[in-house]
Amino acid sequence: MLLFFLLPIATLAITSLESGDFISGFDFTWNFGNYSRGFNLYSEQYLHAVEYGGSATIVALLVAYPAAYWIAFHAGPRKSSYLLAVLLPFFVSFVIRTLAWETILSDNGVLFGPLKSLNLLPNDFRVLATPVAVTGGLAYTFFPFMLLPVYASLEKIDRGLVEAAQDLFASKFEVFRRVIFPLSVPGVFAGVLLTGIPAVADYVNQDLLGGVGTTMVGRVIETQFEVNINYPLAAALAFVFMLGLLATLIIYQRIFGTEQIMGG
Amino acid sequence: MSEPAPEQARTADGDSVVFLDQVVKRFGSVVAVDRLTLEIRRGEFFSMLGPSGCGKTTTLRLIGGFEMPSEGMVRLDGQDVTDLPAYKRNVNTVFQSYGLFPHLSVYDNVAFGLRRKRVPAKEVERRVVEALELVSLAGYGKRRRSQLSGGQQQRVALARALVNRPQVLLLDEPLGALDLKLRKQMQLELKRIQKEVGITFVFVTHDQEEAMTISDRIAVMNNGKIEQLGRPEDVYERPATVFVAEFLGASNLLEGTYRGTDSGWGQVELANGVRIRIPIERDRKDGESLRVGVRPEKIQVFPVGTEPPATQNVVPATLRSAVFAGVSFQYFFQTAEGREMTAFDRNSTGGAVAKPGDAVRLAWAPQHTFVIPVGEAESSAQPKPHD
Numbered sequence A: 001m002l003l004f005f006l007l008p009i010a011t012l013a014i015t016s017l018e019s020g021d022f023i024s025g026f027d028f029t030w031n032f033g034n035y036s037r038g039f040n041l042y043s044e045q046y047l048h049a050v051e052y053g054g055s056a057t058i059v060a061l062l063v064a065y066p067a068a069y070w071i072a073f074h075a076g077p078r079k080s081s082y083l084l085a086v087l088l089p090f091f092v093s094f095v096i097r098t099l100a101w102e103t104i105l106s107d108n109g110v111l112f113g114p115l116k117s118l119n120l121l122p123n124d125f126r127v128l129a130t131p132v133a134v135t136g137g138l139a140y141t142f143f144p145f146m147l148l149p150v151y152a153s154l155e156k157i158d159r160g161l162v163e164a165a166q167d168l169f170a171s172k173f174e175v176f177r178r179v180i181f182p183l184s185v186p187g188v189f190a191g192v193l194l195t196g197i198p199a200v201a202d203y204v205n206q207d208l209l210g211g212v213g214t215t216m217v218g219r220v221i222e223t224q225f226e227v228n229i230n231y232p233l234a235a236a237l238a239f240v241f242m243l244g245l246l247a248t249l250i251i252y253q254r255i256f257g258t259e260q261i262m263g264g
Numbered sequence B: 001m002s003e004p005a006p007e008q009a010r011t012a013d014g015d016s017v018v019f020l021d022q023v024v025k026r027f028g029s030v031v032a033v034d035r036l037t038l039e040i041r042r043g044e045f046f047s048m049l050g051p052s053g054c055g056k057t058t059t060l061r062l063i064g065g066f067e068m069p070s071e072g073m074v075r076l077d078g079q080d081v082t083d084l085p086a087y088k089r090n091v092n093t094v095f096q097s098y099g100l101f102p103h104l105s106v107y108d109n110v111a112f113g114l115r116r117k118r119v120p121a122k123e124v125e126r127r128v129v130e131a132l133e134l135v136s137l138a139g140y141g142k143r144r145r146s147q148l149s150g151g152q153q154q155r156v157a158l159a160r161a162l163v164n165r166p167q168v169l170l171l172d173e174p175l176g177a178l179d180l181k182l183r184k185q186m187q188l189e190l191k192r193i194q195k196e197v198g199i200t201f202v203f204v205t206h207d208q209e210e211a212m213t214i215s216d217r218i219a220v221m222n223n224g225k226i227e228q229l230g231r232p233e234d235v236y237e238r239p240a241t242v243f244v245a246e247f248l249g250a251s252n253l254l255e256g257t258y259r260g261t262d263s264g265w266g267q268v269e270l271a272n273g274v275r276i277r278i279p280i281e282r283d284r285k286d287g288e289s290l291r292v293g294v295r296p297e298k299i300q301v302f303p304v305g306t307e308p309p310a311t312q313n314v315v316p317a318t319l320r321s322a323v324f325a326g327v328s329f330q331y332f333f334q335t336a337e338g339r340e341m342t343a344f345d346r347n348s349t350g351g352a353v354a355k356p357g358d359a360v361r362l363a364w365a366p367q368h369t370f371v372i373p374v375g376e377a378e379s380s381a382q383p384k385p386h387d
């Protein structure tokens, strides 16, 4: 377990400190310059990743929580059908789904074309290639990773607890606030991790739905690695990205950690 | 408006805390509660006893506001609460599964109701501490549900309900999950606590012994109806229906015909001509068909050569078998007409009074005879087969 985890990280760390180029080969030279270069060149893309990935996670949560709540508490005996219906689109490969969104959202496509010709929207209105499209696309792509853990945590709440709270004078809202929500926090915690991590690292969505101005760091790493074949720079960028993520995770765990909330 | 305020007329005396008026509850085609009228008095320990599925929980949930009646009316303290949701009723429940909040400490669990009622923090603290003391859990405030035994959880659930000083406390088989010893101990404790706080307890159980031990009054339910309601002794000694007679322990039932009164006793003639004396409780018609019954522990067994007192009811029978149970023997007999009878006899002689196959006489005092009219409530008189 440790081996599988540590070996790639060590390799990555070593690569990030190499210098040279593709033609003449790379040598390990404690070249910290990769880090400063990566940071200077691409700090904006890091910021984008945090911005879009973060907003996408929040959007996914805001949509998934009410949906999961409704299915868990008000869908009656047909819960699994509703769940399946919500998740059905996600059986299609996410590249195809994202391409479909690209078609739908394109400047003069099926959605905006007619609206523009009816003068309901200004001619220069666009969603594609904006941060909104990227954020929305990310939220959509990783929606199931939010929905499922949140749903699972709501579903397993003992209905007797809801009645106990009502018995103790809690109104509908207070039942939610004092009992249901606190008990669903582990699911929200898991959902935020499962959505947030791939969302900040994603590079496909912004390719298809974004534009030049919306590049995220995942894309940069990919380009450095695959196209420019600058392994050390790519590794340095990835390493910083990973450390940042790790730090965020630790802080997140400290603040919202399940232990603290469930108390064992 | 058109009718002359019938509910005013129906409201019973000022001492009733709960009043169910002709309440019907249907779930689809299932009638869980069948036109039930029930009055529970202030400060009493009231039990609902009956087999599984007879509607006990549903009745309790109707009082608590977790179910709305299909027909009829629910009153609390004289006030119509039929349409009031659970959280607005001044009633608290101890659920069978306790329903303690796992994310809150014992203290916060107990304080939950008071906080919803916006009781000032100082008073919350005082009352929570007091309630935990009442259930002998002082000092347990910081624990979580997972750190409590079943019996302790049960006490917390009790404290959490009592701390609100409800008009009525509903308890749905609260002792069901406890082992026998703890159960007995909690029965006594519940009784003590009820006396101490003076709150009306409505207690649901399907354990007849528990109901007898603990209650001021018992309602024996069957098929969504009350078969009989009264003090434990009355319900036990004078069951009104075959169902009640058989649900509350073993009983011996014999069929006969009423033959008027003689020397202060009613006379019932059994098929084989044996005469049974019964207490005169009400007017009966000559020739009326009756069932007479007697509890097994009231019967004394007289082997051949011994003579039962002339003042007793005497039925000749043959011993079929005897079962030794330590403190007593249980005997199974067959009467001349082929009826099964059973008797408990205190093991005072260190042996059975007769051998299987022996002819004996079964005797009991006439005042211990109870009478169940034939025909009346006959349809509901059959105990459910699945119990």
Ligand SMILES: Nc1ncnc2c1ncn2[C@@H]1O[C@H](COP(=O)(O)OP(=O)(O)OP(=O)(O)O)[C@@H](O)[C@H]1O
Residues within 6 Å of the ligand: B027, B030, B031, B032, B050, B051, B052, B053, B054, B055, B056, B057, B058, B059, B206
């Ligand atoms: N929510 C419901 N939906 C459908 N039927 C129900 C519902 N609740 C109760 N019933 C039915 O109503 C009848 C009475 O149920 P209830 O739970 O009141 O019985 P009970 O006396 O409490 O039994 P037990 O001793 O097993 O707890 C049963 O036939 C039950 O199947």
Ligand SMILES: [Mg+2]
Residues within 6 Å of the ligand: B056, B057, B058
């Ligand atoms: Mg029940």
